[in-house]
Amino acid sequence: MSFDISFIGVVIASIMASSVPLILAASGELITERSGVLNLGVEGMMIIGAISGFALMIVTGNLFIAIIGSMFAGVIISTIFGFLTQTLLTNHVATGLALTIFGIGMSAMLGKNFVGIPGKEFPVFFDNLSESIPFFGPILFGHSIVFYFAFILPFLTNYFLKKTKIGLMVRAVGDSPDSASNQGINVNLVRYLCILYGGAMCGLAGAYLSMIYTPQWIENMTGGRGWIALALVVFSTWNPIKILIGAMIFGGITILQLHMQALGLRIPVQFLSALPYIMTIIVLVVISRDSRKIKLSTPSSLGKSFYKEK
């Protein structure tokens, strides 16, 4: 096998493309969790986003409406979660699990008439450059707007949390909702907004799958990516940049092990398929093992309901 530099560029580009939904969903969930809310409904919100985006694309024919609509669908379904956990003070874990089950069932029902229909082509930028420049061409050019957004998002998220006042409030609420409330911060409002934002990002992640990555609707097409995104948030110790690294490792090993399977090495296929999960966790655990830093970035109130004294 010859090491063609252009070929490696193409492989890297495909790794990046496969990690886009993970980055989007995990970045959204990171903000939600940083405010102290544990939403296990990522998978459910993604799949709702996937069917909404695809259905709107077919029905309206307008890609912009479809993308916005998928995010809006994520917002609506996360509103249910927000209402239950923040207003009715239900348990975060149980409600999130229910949300995922609900999302998968709901999407299957909505998607019945869309199975087997081919999607529209999504516009990409500078497609010609991607072929003419070796190595960097396929990595940097010829991608959709969602792709570029996904790779900027972790940096934006990092900046938002560290440098802006609202980001500071989000971290404060996640650290100690009681103190935040005593300081006059509207804890419920902050948490609601973070939940809705997480919903929007998960919706977008789903739409990327059904509209751009594999433009069609297949039942249950998120295939557990929501759970991987959740794991990325935890194992990255709530650090957006590490989410980017983790998502790339996961995507990279997924693609790599496919190539290894094709080479016919005498390694059990099951082991190779498990490799991305194992490696991602190992790498993230190793790069995040400073216990002091873990303590500093873990939202102390994660998963706990907040009840305001009256």
Add this chain to the structure above:
Amino acid sequence: MKTNLKLSNISKIYPGCIANDNVSLEFESGKIYALLGENGAGKSTLVKILSGVVLPDKGEIFLNNKFLKLNSPIDAKKNKIGMVFQHFNLFETLSVFENLIIDSNESRESIRKKINLIMEKYNFSIDLEIPVLNLSAGEKQKVEIIRCLIRNPDVLIMDEPTSVLTEQETIELFSSLKQFSSEGILIIYITHKLKEVMSLCDEVAVMRKGQLVSVSKIADEKIETLANKMVGQNLKTIKKISKEKSSEQLIKISNLNFRSEDPFETNLENINFEVNRGECLGIAGISGNGQSELFQILSGEIISENNSIKLNNSPIGNLNPQQRREFLMAFSPEDRMAQAAIPQMKIFENVALNNFKSSNFFNKGLINERKIKEHTKKILSDFSVNTNNVELKSQFLSGGNLQKLIIGRELITSPDLLICFNPTWGLDVGAINYIHQTLIKINEQKKSVILISTDTDELLKLSDKICVIYKGKLSKIMNTEDVTAEKLGLLMGGGEID
């Protein structure tokens, strides 16, 4: 200009508890005011109302004779009322600077300037860039104080500020507070520590059970008089009829020490006492001086050095509560709903809970409901609990009936030693009388009682021997005949006698 803060007929009622009952108070700048009372007296509720955290059900607040409506903490801040809470309101994982800017709309630079000025003026030195969780308790408190000072407050409220401070930090805090006061900030200092009131404050308001008991100048008060006001009724010296003493030792505590990681707990230092058969030892003290730690160690919730507790000469220090029950010990904890019983469970289930070993109750892992219910019915009638429905959920029993049930549950197995902690707290007179009679009866049956209580009246009435716990240390043990309420009051405030 002088600041004047007036509370008029403030009432706050929580389900099952009147936290503030028509409290009216007036404060003026230039003085340091103490708000004194035991835990649960309603001080904290009052200051939460003053800082906008909770809304009063009734009553009005006036600042400089203007009506003040405090709907949220923001309103209090706008009106220049600053508050330092007992449990710090800080964000542990954020840096000191982030903690200080979070509620402010000014630019980072101008706040940083202000902070540096404040630190210089009052001689604080804190690294602004490190996360709060790396600070000591005293430093955290300084961060809280700086957060108030940034807003040039007219009123500064300190809620139990010394509960987590060392002696040195307390001295520093007091000198800062005196400086603030001389600069015209009105200071309201909430505490249950009498010594602090005497050394720091100018005027003192005493609260008890949600009501304002008295307002007076410190110059007119002594530690004992304040202790009496705080703990309740001018103490009558009713005593139990003394009988011939048994000299057979039952339990012996020697060199018991306890160090806690939790800054809100009290360390115990070199506790020594013994109790003979048929005797009641009373342990007095203002709440928060180590009583609950001592109770937990005696009951086995906290394990201690094996030899430090000996029952009938066998070491039991590292046995758990269940194992101690086999040594015929019984326990009645302070918090009936949280520690003694599970409110959501039925009465008979609660009775079964401290009797896992009883072969009657459980058979091959199955619950023998019939036996437990029979047993429970006997408790209900023997201890005149006001119901005979064993299926009733325990949360529907009144405090008095629940306490009777708990004491009954403990006593029906006829233990040698009953350890109880504030057994009559919050009960009505009838129930109190019943519990007192029961405790006297136990002694008459040659069984022993350790009574940890904050109610001096009760202790003088029931104990044969009495001692005081103060800051985790036990005073010498005295015969109750030689003790007066005044003496106890002095010891409870940290004073010395003889």
